[in-house]
Amino acid sequence: MRAEIDQQPAVLQSLLHRRTIIDGISRxxxxxxxxxxxLAARGSSDHAALYAKYLVETVLGLPCGLASMSSLTGYQASSSMTGVLWIAISQSGGSPDLIEATSAAQAAGAVTLAVTNAPTSDLARSAELHLDLGAGEEQSVAATKTYTAEILALWLLVNSWAGRQNPVAAGIPDVVARAGDVDISEVADRYRYAGRILTVGRGYSYPTACEAALKLMETCHVAASAFSGADLLHGPVAHVDPTVSVVVISPGGVGGRLLRPVLEVVADRGAEVCVVGDPDLGAGIATPCIAEELTPLVQIVPLQRLALELALARGLDPDRPRGLTKVTRTH
Structure with a gap:
């Protein structure tokens, strides 16, 4: 897991070199x-899909939803998908329900695109279009480099589709490398024995909150839950007390502004709070500055390292979490 976290800048650089392929897909x-x-996905890829949903809605101005695959595979629902772009995201391309749902969507008239790290997988073959992440084999069960590769691939696709010329792309690998050097030791010491952790985001940082909670659950066996800041205040905040650790992930911009009331509430309830991102919001993990819509690429990196360090501190093997395998086959 440590090696694959460190490989992320190189993987992202390689993906940038294949922008002409992504431009061809967008055309x-x-x-x-x-x-x-x-958007259809499971696990970490589902969090990348959630990120893409924000992108499609804010950059392209198109309605976008997260697919309920069991509606197609279990309940055998049928509907016209003419005018729909179906994007299936999976690092392995091996989950049967994703393959079956993608085939059903194509049969219903959708344009289907698979985004995978496995160009010869069944999912890649089942879709009309395929975007290969080219991240190389990922051996750790906990996804790291394939997740950030999905984020960048989806950002590049939406940018190309929208016709945006974005010069910031060239600097992304360097910013991600700097995020990998951020000191997390103090936070790791504070959270070493944490029993309950809430991760909270808003807007573009909400997918990061979801992915961070998954990494903590997978590697550390911590009871971690992710919430949108707005949803947290609609009831679950009752769960917050001095025994709960709260990681607030601020993307700056609009999302950071919307998180300020959440910070005030959790602080008033006596929770142990760590802010990731904007140092103006409080102590925690300050990450390199980048445009708000690209913060999910940067802010997840120190959180991946935090999950790794907490697992090792608890005597666990983050590469082989109990009961998990690299490819999960759901039906």
Whole structure:
């Protein structure tokens, strides 16, 4: 896991070198009458899909949803998907429900795109279009480099589709490398024996909160829960007390502004609070500055390292979490 965290800048650089391939995919999408986007994924890839949902809605102005695959695979629901772009995201491309749902979406008239790290996988073959992450084999069960590769691939695709020329792309690997050097030792010491952790985000940092909670659950066996800051205040905040550790992930910009009331509430309830991102919001983990929509690429890196260090401090093997395998086959 440590090696694969460190490989992320190189993986992202390699992906940037294949922008012409991504531009070709976007041109094919532009040629179709796409009016709606559906995203299908599981696990870490589902958090990348949630990120893409924000991108599609804010950059492209298209309605976008997260697909309920069991509606197609279990309940055998049928509907017209003409005008729909179906994007299936999976590092392995091996989950049967994702493959079956993608085939069903294509049969219903959708344009289907698979985003995988496995170009010869069944999912890649089942979709009309395929975007290969090219991240190399990921041996640790906990996804790190494939997750950030998915984030960047989806950002590049949406940028190309929107016709945006974004010069910041060239500097992304360097910013991610600097995020990997951020000192997390003090936070790791504070959270070494934490029994309950809440991760909280808003807007572009909400997918990061979800992914961070998953990493903590997978590697450390911590009871971690992720919330949108708005949803936290609608009831779950009753769960917050001095025995709970709260990681607030601020993307700056709009999302950071919307998180300020959440910080005030959890602090008033006596929780142990760590802010990731904006140092103006409090102590914690300050990450390198980048445009708000790209913060999920940067802010997850120290949180991956935090999950790794907490697992090792607890005598656990983060590469082989109990009861988990690299490819999860759901139906």
């Amino acid at each position: 094919e999408i532009q040629r179709r009458d796409v009016r709606f986007v559906l």
